[in-house]
Amino acid sequence: MHRRLAVRGLVQGVGFRPWVWQQASALGLIGWVRNTAFGVEIDLHGDAQLLDTLQARLWQAPAPAKVEQVDVLSVAASEAPAPAPGKPFEIQASVNHAISHASGHATTIGADLGVCPRCLSELFDPDNRRWRHAFINCPQCGPRHTVTRSLPFDRGHTSLARFLPCPACEAEYANGADRRFHHQTNTCPECGPKVWLTQTDGSTERDQPIGAALKLLQEGGILAVKGLGGFHLVCDARQPAAVARLRQRKRREGKPLAVMLANTASVPPWASMTPHEQRWLQSPERPIVLLPQSERARQVLQGVAPDLAWLGVMLPYTPIHYLLFHEALGQPAGTTWLNTPQEMVLVVTSGNAGGSPLVIDNETATLELAEIADGW
CATH class of the missing domain: 3.90.870.30 (DHBP synthase)
Incomplete structure (x- = not known):
């Protein structure tokens, strides 16, 4: 029996096609799976009961995939000849079109x-x-x-x-x-x-850029880091002079700043946190979570969130963030340090001057962030 399926939802860039390949191969089905501009298409040949089994399993695809719609497509037999017996299930090259979809909207x-x-x-x-x-x-x-x-x-x-x-x-x-x-x-x-660090004197460090970046922060400098979606500006939140310079250069005198901590074990000295808030901090989306700041935070993190009861807290979300905290500990082997309190607290804010759009590329960063950051 033959069946072609069109799958809509969050099904690209999340390991969905390899997962379909594993499921179809385990069931002994023949055919293929491929990306289209509208989602994913699956072409199947095999026993009807096994086809039903695979189709039902699509709704159980592991996160972060999320299936929202599965359509059975009408395909002429001449367009879907039966593969040779024993031919393995394949992941085919993507196509920019689809045979038929209930909706013409591009995939998510x-x-x-x-x-x-x-x-x-x-x-x-x-x-x-x-x-x-x-x-x-x-x-x-x-x-x-x-x-x-x-x-x-x-x-x-x-x-x-x-x-x-x-x-x-x-x-x-x-x-x-x-x-x-x-x-x-x-x-x-x-x-x-590759990662590199360029400083305002024009020198570029390529061999040990993370170590050089940490040294810049420890000496009270302002670092521009290219993260997901653009640059952000970073300084040591425990150094009031560095925070004041960042505010002055960024022209952000009054608004509160958010801080990044190595892990949730590092939160208690600076803020109180409920189990629900801890789950949000550790979620894959890595949001900034507003937490009641402690008296120590008001005294030590001067200028971060002045005169406010709340402190915006986030955890590392890119490898470079983690590497900065890792470097500060001397590059320990293993992940035990990810569950123990760490002292370093970083201010992390958008990479732009007040009123300007976020800087997203290297060339613009060199021009626009040179007056704010000491290295990028």
Whole structure:
């Protein structure tokens, strides 16, 4: 029996096609799955009961995927010839069209997500090839929306298009048992983007940029960090002079600033937190959560949220954020430090002068943030 399905929802850039491949292969079905501009199409040949089983399972796709609609498409037999018996189920190249959809709206691309626990384990494992790789990501985490240039969601349609995968990343991409199987934004230190630090004197540090950035912060400097969606400005929240300089240069004299802490174990000295608020802080979306600030916060974090009862708190959400806290501890092996209190508190605010739009590219940062930041 033959059936072609059109799936709508959050089904691109979230590991949905590899998951369908695993399910179909386990059921012994023949056919393919592919991205389209409108979602995902699945072409299936097999026993009717097994087709029903797979179709029902689509609604149980693991997060962050979210299926919103499944349509059975009408396809002429001449357009869907039965594959040769025993041919493996395939992930086909994406197409910019779809045969038929109930709605012509383009597919949804998911939000950028904070680094997941499995990537953090790799990031801080000295024996892993992604040890301290500032752009580590997987189907469960990392940038999606901010790196997408067009649909369908394929590497060639993202800002990673010019970074060709190395043999090791290619092998992961082709391995159905690997968690990065068909992962479009897969990178490693060999083939991915690089981190560097440029300072106002024109010098550029490429060998140890994270260490140089931390030194700048410890000396009271203001750092511009390119994060998800654009630049943000960072300084040591425990240094009132640095916070005052940031406010003066950014022309943000009165509005409160948010702070970043290494983990929820680091929150109690600065603010009180309910279990519900803790879950929000640790959620993949990594929001800023308003918490009642402590007396110590008012005394030590002077100028961050003056005369207010609340403190805006967030946790690291990109590998570079984590690497700054990791560097401050001397680069310990393992992830134990992620669950123990850390002293460093960083002000993190949008990378722009007051009244100007957010700076999103390197060239503009060099021009517009040079008067605010001491390094970027």
